[in-house]
Amino acid sequence: MPKIVIFVFVGIILLSGGSVALMMQMEIGPFANEEKKATVDSTPKDEKPEKKIAIETVTMAPLSIPIIQNGKIVLNLRLEVQIDTTKKKAPKLREKLPILKDAYVRDLFSFIPRQLRKSKKLDQETLRRRLRVVGQRTIGKGIIHAVNIKSYSEVKSVNDAEKEETTDPTTN
Incomplete structure (x- = not known):
């Protein structure tokens, strides 16, 4: 019984570590770029963002x-x-x-x-x-x-x- 608890606990830690690493690589969630957050927050969902970049x-x-x-x-x-x-x-x-x-x-x-x-x-x-x-x-x-x-x-x-x-x- 204690071995099962240890394996479950280690599995949870590995999954959470993997998900954090994935979010860091994909730059999503709390690891998103500030520029991406600003563009997502500033553009309404109905309008398409303008792609005119000087x-x-x-x-x-x-x-x-x-x-x-x-x-x-x-x-x-x-x-x-x-x-x-x-x-x-x-x-x-x-x-x-x-x-x-x-x-x-x-x-x-x-x-x-x-x-x-x-x-x-x-x-x-x-x-x-x-x-x-x-x-x-x-x-x-x-x-x-x-x-x-x-x-x-x-x-x-x-x-x-x-x-x-x-x-x-x-x-x-």
Whole structure:
């Protein structure tokens, strides 16, 4: 009899812990974002919320990522990135641009060689998604709406500096 009570008690604790973890991950109940709560409370059930959001584009300084293989720089990658955000959050994004640029360089320094091992050409859509995820992880969710690659260029090696390949992301 006491073993059954212990198992029931442990089961209840596990279920309640699992439900709390689920609510935290889904951001529902007491763990919901303040923005979600405010939009739910402010919009009547009869009306649809307006989806007119003023988007502002913030341009970052170009990122230069050296790709090192076998102790040598085999490729210099230069990215010009534009970040879409709301007009309200644009000043906060501009304030955190140095932190964001550092996070991008650190992540791409390890991410790009792994991608180039899989295929010889870098997929720009994958790169856009990766930059968005890293940005949201670094400065918080809800600030970055989209990341656009304005220009992307590769220089094969230091000796082949004149053989620069520039690709336009709109043609892919």
